[in-house]
Every structure is written in C-alpha cells, then in structure tokens.
Amino acid sequence: MNANRVVGCEMEPEAEALASSRSVLHLGGETATVEALLAIGRERWEAHQAHRFPALLGICDVEMLSLQLTAIVDRHPAMFCAADTAPLLMCDAYIAANGAVNGSVETGSHSVEPTQWPEGFAVLSSGTLGAPKVIWHRHRDLLATGSMVMRRLKLTTDDRVLVTVPLHHMYGLGAALVPALLASAEIHLLPKANLLGFNDALRAFEPTLVFSTPHLLRALLRRKSESLSACRGIVLAGDAIPPMLHARARQVFNQVFDLYGSSELGVIALSEPNLPQALHPLEGVRAFPADRNSEQSNLIVVHPHAATHIAQHGAISVVPHEWDTRDIATFNGSGGFSIQGRADLSLNRAGKLLVLAELERTIMGWPGVELAVAIVLDDETAAGKAIALVIKPSADTLTINALKQLASTTLPTFARPDRYILVPDLPCLGSGKPDRNTIIKDHCHG
C-alpha cells in the first residue's frame, strides 16, 4: 500500500511531510512506524466510511493512534476526545479502543445535518472554566503550527521525545506529537501517564525532550533531583509554575521551555529556555494587550492557524480574527510577554489589579507550602473583597502565624490575604488542577 496516497484529493505539503515521517513510536508496549500506522489506519477507516463525523474515544493504543494519524493525513472529519466523553448528538459513531464501535446515535437523528459541520477535525475543551466547547481545526492548520513548534524547539531526527499528556488535546497533539513526527524524532507516548509510568519512561527511554504538565512534574520532583544527562529539556504547559518548581525542573531536565496555548488557537508562544517570563509568539502570530496603556491587560492574539469554528450551547460560531484569550499578560520591551493568570480570577483591591494566580504562585514559593489556592470571600474589607488562601502544607511545622509573617515582609498590602486555611489535601480535577468550585464551596463561608 502506498503510504502517501489520499483518496480523491491531493496531499498538502505538511501532510506529505507527516506521512513521510521516519518516526518510530512507542505506545502501550507496542512499537510502530508512521508508515505502518497509516496502513493500519487506512484499513480501519474503510470500515467507518458510512460514518460522517465519528468520535475517537481516547488515543491510548496503537489502533486508535493509527486512526487519529490517518484522519490528520487523509483529512477525515472526526472528533478527538477522552475515553469517558459522554455521547454528543453531532457524532454518529463512537470508536473506542479494542475496535469497539458504538453507533447507537444514528446519522439522521441530529437537529443539524452533519454536512453542515465545518471542515476539519474537532477537539472538546475540558470545560473546567465553563461549559464544554467543540472546537474545529483544519488539518493543515494543525500541521502548519506543528511545523513552527518543531522549528522553535529545534526538534530533529536525533531527538527522543517523551509525551506524557493526552493526545486528544491540542497540547499533546499539536504541541508535542505533530512537531515530533514532522522532525522524524523517536517518540514515546504516555497518554495516561502517572508518576510510575513517567519515572519508568525517563529511565528506560532516556528522552532528549519531555512534554509534561506542572502537576505531574510536581509529583515527580518531590523524589527526583539528579540531572538527566541525556535530556536537553522539558516543555511545560498549563498553570504557571512557581519559581521553586521551575528551578528544580531545570536541575533535573537541564532546560525548561514554557509553552502557552489554548484549545482554540493551538500553540501561541514558547519561552526561551529557562526564561518563563519571556514568552515569544510563534512566527506569524501576533500577541498584544487589549489596553495598550495598561501594564497588565487581557491578551489578544491573532493566529494564522487558529480554529475556525466553535460550538457551544448548541450554536456554532466562527472564531473571531482577534481572539481575547481572557488571560492577563504583562509585556516586556522585547516583544515577549508573561501570563499572570485568568482575567476572571482577578479582582480590584485598593485600586490595584490583583491576579489570584500570581498571588498563588508567590505563596507556593514560600517554605513549607505545597499548594495554594486563593479564593474570594463574600466579606468586604477596606481594600475590597476579602481573600482567603487555602493551603496544603509540605511540612507539618507550617503555621498561620508564619504565613502572616511572610506576607507582611514579602507582599504589598493590597495583596495580603485576609485569611489562611491549612488543609491536609486540596481536591483536584482529573487534569490535576485544583477543583476551585469545590474549594470555594468548602471554604468561602469559613
């Protein structure tokens, strides 16, 4: 079988590059080349010809990966989502690992005909900040952004790339897998990584570059401090990383690249190694403040390879040319920027903007603090709404008096919390991020 054919249409250059990749991939104890994966995938897609918009439920084995890669190269409409995603009316089949196909939602039962769906593939946003969204990307945009990431990270065929994040999200797929494939790097995929699998892979695979998240890294670095000599860096995306964790990551992985992106735009910017405060947009991406007269402002991005459409609350809309990320950014003189936190998780205190994520990051750098979540209380103070810090200590000796002392010597008055709450554990979402809704419910009334 010719690995580079596309039924009924000509292959675009980036798709050709992906199909020609010399990458060897390791997943779930199996090893496969891209050519072999495309051969498997094309055979399997034959069986799904009748499905107009199938969902691939979890990319956790070689067969699912073969379907996903073939969908990208051959431009099959499909949705990539987690294995436990609830059925969506717009999908007419649910393809899971081990060949299981659930076609109980038949084509024709939709309120909108599938022929009206935008072209491309879709991902499902996690919905941790609101209602879940279905986001459509064109295949060629995914590949174009992947190519830019490959160049920025200087990925080559000599690299051994460890990916510890799910492949149905734009981070695992667009920032990690696709760039590594375009570089023909060797790739070890751990889409359901836990601490043990991560540590096993670091020892056995000896990666040169690792893609991970702060929460998995935090668990690992509590017990790992020796430098990995073969590794040239770790790429991190997600919540901003406290300086102490960043320093420990540098010690083990030698370089840390901070990556900023979203489900709607894919990868937006990458930092220079070990410079988390200086994110630089990818080629052709424009990032600028909504308010050019303010030091801190919502970040607006114009991305040439952004998603095209978003479906939410039953309606499909076109992604605007200028996208408000709803993240607050600070710009430096050289065109770089740093993310302070979510605009909807910030408040005005004594006439100043307090970004809760920035406060949390600072406090997580204090001795004895493992995790910190800032919540806004209903009580009013002279500065504005009261703030409580819910803290999971890393040492039994941490006291509220010690925290107050640190706040008085290191934080400006408007940023000092009004209350501290020490807890043995903080509830977390499946993604590893703190479950803010539960924390607020548990503690907002004291």
Place this chain on the structure above:
Amino acid sequence: MDKNQIIDIVKKILAEDLDLNISYEQIGDEASFLEDGLALDSISMAEFIDHVERRFAIRILDEDLDAATFKSLGSVVSLIQKRSADRRPVAEAL
C-alpha cells in the same frame, strides 16, 4: 510490624484517605495499583506515597518509583518493610 499489619494499614489508606471510591473489603491482598487494578492516577499515587511515608515514617526513593514495585499490594508491602529496615540502623544509632 508484621506483614498483615502493614497490609491492614495500606488498605485503610487506600479506602479512607484517598478519593478512590473503594471500600476496605473490596481491596484484595494482591490488588494491583496499576491500570489492571486500582488504577491510581498520578495525583492519587503521589498522595498514596505521601500517606505511606507519614504512616510508616519511611522515605520512598526515586529508585522505588517503578511499575514493578507497585504491581501488587504484596510488592508494596515488601517495599515498606525494606525501607523500614533501612531506617532502623539510623534510628538505633541515634
């Protein structure tokens, strides 16, 4: 502390201290911590190790964090016994 006492404490950690939605009685003496058993994710695994370290006053090392060690409750018990034995000479010396 004998093996059965350690098993009892480890089962209590799993059933009572972690958010696994599993009861003490549902945990077999050779239960796996991996995908084919309790399937602890990275957060639960980190929390489990924290609890074990505190409850048994031991230190789980980087070299202990591999799938083989956490393949079964029995192998985790062996690790706890090993790390407890490592700690003893230091405590006695003090």
